[in-house]
């Protein structure tokens with residue numbers, strides 16, 4: 259039996275074909291690619307590499323479905339979404355198991371990601387009812403001015419491997435709630451979670467063509483999205499490099515685009531911070547998904563007067579982390595690939611060569627394969643590559659600072675601007691720092707800030723557009739101004 263199927267209560271949730279116009283379809287030319295378990299390095303299944311014609315068919319199917327989906331009563335759209343949300347929660351354990359097998363994260367985290375993903379559907383099922391228009395005061399005689407909001411149309415959705423469920427639902431839920439239809443391209447490393455969730459969308463009765471899921475050559479699918487006159491918006495979460503390429507290509511068709519790209523989050527601990535809380539917050543932020551999140555603390559700035567106490571407390575907590583197979587009761591799973599491990603090794607060797615001090619870890623874990631030891635480095639400075647690179651692994655880098663102005667300058671010394679965090683007690687300082695940080699999100703005395711209720715997104719090269727909250731649905735809507743004369 260397939261290694262996934264034997265672990266599932268509902269074996270029919272294991273899907274490895276693409277969803278086009280309500281049908282599960284294989285690659286027309288029988289071309290496939292492997293999905294590999296990052297824990298065992300074994301192939302768990304294969305998924306289709308669709309042909310260009312099949313990709314176009316998926317886009318066309320979403321375009322045809324848009325004509326009816328945009329017009330159905332909002333109560334019906336809400337009902338479909340709520341049913342889907344219920345089914346996802348009912349099948350959360352199976353979905354989490356699929357995610358662990360293809361992504362590697364610990365089961366506990368996978369389960370909480372499924373709940374996090376579902377919370378976007380629940381939120382936007384409600385928000386669909388609040389797509390309000392406006393009547394504006396008119397500067398013209400005998401005239402009324404109305405504003406209505408309409409869905410943009412077909413959305414091309416490209417999602418990453420680090421959160422195979424949450425990043426998907428953060429886009430699909432507001433798209434569907436606003437009346438848009440979509441074509442989804444999950445990351446080729448983690449397509450199975452997306453397929454399983456879409457199987458549940460079928461069971462929720464969401465009409466055919468409203469959601470299509472395709473796998474294949476990433477570059478070609480991105481090109482198909484940006485070149486098609488039927489795709490009216492692209493929403494992408496992934497690397498800054500790919501985001502820039504998509505944006506360049508989208509310029510030709512002026513396709514609207516939302517980009518959630520890489521981060522380089524500062525995590526600042528001021529001298530009046532509660533050190534115990536700051537360590538807990540850092541553990542939450544840094545070691546979630548083995549450090550493979552865009553919002554992970556990437557540079558930890560600690561006031562020089564408390565650096566010793568902070569480091570001792572931190573290492574005490576790190577020693578408690580259990581590393582191993584995500585299916586067992588562990589805190590840190592394997593990293594996604596050998597390249598990820600090699601990148602970390604390179605960053606560590608550059609940092610230590612330039613004077614950083616290794617306080618803990620620093621090498622591949624004895625479990626081998628794709629495991630890396632939870633690591634702490636101190637004495638980090640801006641000339642080291644690790645200071646300006648998104649690490650995407652379980653590595654804490656500590657930078658010492660003395661004044662607020664100095665640390666704000668250091669924290670902002672990056673091209674990224676997604677999440678930032680700081681721990682402090684003085685209210686004047688808190689407000690000053692929150693305003694001065696050049697980031698889309700600021701967590702104060704907290705290392706866990708994500709939710710469906712907040713506008714997630716960045717500034718600078720971390721991209722633009724917001725996901726989640728009432729702001730998130732605006733990205734899927736066009737504003738139309740209606741001018742009515744002779745009133």
Ligand code: SIN
Nearest residue numbers: 421550551552553708
């Ligand atoms: C990300 O890493 O891209 C998102 C993580 C989150 O939603 O908290």
